Amino acid sequence: MAKPMTKSQLVTALAEKTESDKKTAGASLDALIQIITEEVSNGGAVTLPGVGKIYCRERPERMVRNPATGEQIKKEADKVVKMTIAKALKDSVNG
Incomplete structure (x- = not known):
């Protein structure tokens, strides 16, 4: 790579x-x-033509595991930034 x-x-x-x-x-x-x-x-989204769409997504509260101890802990709800790649970009990379 x-x-x-x-x-x-x-x-x-x-x-x-x-x-x-x-x-x-x-x-x-x-x-x-x-x-x-x-x-x-x-809370909005931005579309970059030919590249993709950048947006924010809310994740609900959930249970996660501490890898060091194995203990289950509750993780609060949070937000993550996501990007969906445009089909044109995918096609140019694969084609």
């Missing part, structure tokens, strides 16, 4: 694709991350 792309590599690639400088590309990426974070934190 290849190493994941770092933020600086992503900014460089974005600057090349948009034919802009790295500062503008970095600011655009930061703004996009901030918008997604705010929307998902407030």
Whole structure:
């Protein structure tokens, strides 16, 4: 498996694709991350066309096991961020 792309590599690639400088590309990426974070934190969802949908899902209270002791403990309800990958991206990876 290849190493994941770092933020600086992503900014460089974005600057090349948009034919802009790295500062503008970095600011655009930061703004996009901030918008997604705010929307998902407030219970909404964000669809990135061709990539997927990012959303927040609530998990109910449940019983879990401590792997070290085997003790059953109650875990409070919480929220998790999920992402559903778009079919177009899946097809391009597999095809």
